[in-house]
Amino acid sequence: MCKTLRVRWTIIPKTAPQPWIACGGCGGLRAFRSSGKIRLNANGRKLDAWLIYKCLICERTWNRPIFERRTLRDIDPLTLDALQSNDPDWVRAETFNLDGLRRKAQRVDEFAEFDIAKEIRHESAGWTRLEIELTAQFATNIRLDRLLAGELKMSRSRLQALHDQGLCRTDPGGADIMRRRVRSGTLVTIDLAMEAERERLWKPLEAGGPL
Incomplete structure (x- = not known):
């Protein structure tokens, strides 16, 4: 049975995507960023x-x-509460809604900083x-690479x-997986049996401890 160090890496993007929209103030396409504010408008039993x-x-x-x-009864109660309270976590998640942005913007800038x-899950x-x-x-x-x-x-x-060489495997796999964007839920397995001083040299990098 293989002896394993299992770790979890949680990636937190720093900057939300920025759509480019025709700006009435500047008179041309400009990058916009979220203000973090929700606007609601009720018309009878329907909501914008x-x-x-x-x-x-x-x-x-x-x-x-x-x-x-949208008819009020068709809106998830948790979503409605988040909209009405301008919940910052819900709003931040919505700023990363690329599909929603691409439907309305001619261009969307994305940022790689994170x-x-x-954390160690098992050792x-x-x-x-x-x-x-x-x-x-x-x-x-x-x-991913x-x-x-x-x-x-x-x-x-x-x-x-x-x-x-088959010493680094991914799930899901694929010949070009290393060149694709990181997907949540991806599992990367690396065989380090031939690597000397795994504990001293590798563990701090993998688990975020001091070098």
Whole structure:
């Protein structure tokens, strides 16, 4: 039975996507960012909800539709409460709604900067295999190979070589998985049986401890 160090990496994007909208104040396409504020409008038993964005140059506002003319009974009570209270966690999640942005914007800028939280989930004595469970709170623009290479302090060419040799495996898999965006729920397994001083050199990188 393989001896395993199992860790979880939680990826937290720093900057929400920014849509480019025709700005009435600037007179051209401009990047907008979320103000963090919800606007609601009730018409009888129907409700409109928008997330307010502001131009980065002149601060002219744009109301990005969340939904329009929605019957109150068709709105999830938790969603309605979040909208009415302008819940910051709900609003932040909505700012990463790429599908919603792309339906309304001619262009959407995404950003690769992120924070990462690491925790050990299980550690076998004398472990020789590393399992990394990746979770992402929101859609992220970071490629899997860039994430692993940066956090494990190795070149992407070496990482790809490990993948080609079957020493680095992913679930889900695929020939081009390393070049794809990180997906929440991805499991990365690396065989470190031939790596010397795993405990001293590798564990701090994998689990976020001191070097």
